[in-house]
Amino acid sequence: MPELPDVEGFRRVLAEHTGEPITAVRVKDPGVLRGTSARALDDALRGRRFGKPWRRGKWLVAPAGGPVLILHFGMTGSLSWHSPDEPPDRFDRVVWSLADGELRFRDMRKLQGVRLADDEEQAVRVLGDLGPDALEVSREDFGGLLAGRRGRLKSALTDQSLLAGLGNLLADEICWRARISPLRAVTDLDEADLAALHKAMRWTLRESVKVGRVPPRETWLTGARDEREGACPRCGTTLSRRRVAGRTTVWCRKCQPT
Helix, strand or coil, X not given: CCCHHHHHHHHHHHHCCCCCECCEEEECCHHHECCCCHHHHHHHHCCCECCCCEEECCEEEEECCCCEEEEECCCCCEEEEECCCCCCXXXXXXXXXXCCCEEEEXXXXXXXXXXXXXXXXXXXXXXXXCCCECCCCCHHHHHHHHCCCCCEHHHHHCCCCCCECCCHHHHHHHHHHHCCCCCCEHHHCCHHHHHHHHHHHHHHHXXXXXXXXXXXXXXXXXXXXXXXXXXXXXXXXECEEEEECCEEEEECCCCCCC
């Protein structure tokens, strides 16, 4: 599932091709369009140039000299650059043709997709329900966001209206690095816990952004969580699993006691 680091990687891909005229917009599957049509998307963007793209949480926003393209990648989406003669993928849904190549929005499950705003002000309104970006939130603001919050820590960290950008992998990784169980009640966290979580979040995000994904390294929880009998990379204890807020949650009972 694309999370903040993945979308930051997609932003970099798009940023490498700003200023190039869009020669065509091909919608291969209108099932990914949200609140717009194939014709409207082509009419709005053909002949224009993408300006500096920006990201908030898992959303990518691309101004185009007036209209604004808004992308959300759901669980299986991506944005990649290809030469025109490269064979298409069967999950390519929308293609923007530029002078020397193509930007391809690819998505198997089509849970989110492509939106079009009239201007940046409208684009900001589309993202209005999002909390602050997880990569930018300060330690003080982080504590303020969680203050008075009820429920389990995992549910809070993945609530996009509270904090934008964290998904299943990141939330579990952050909790593991902070040595705090994702099953803990937010109201039970003290200042030391909040400081540890914020530090782990900043480090995990910065390292992940470097490679454009949450890396499945041997020294990371993500490197072991998909193994049937995965062991904690830190202490060797068999990892525990259960569903929290509909998501498979993985943690180490020894390193992260409840």
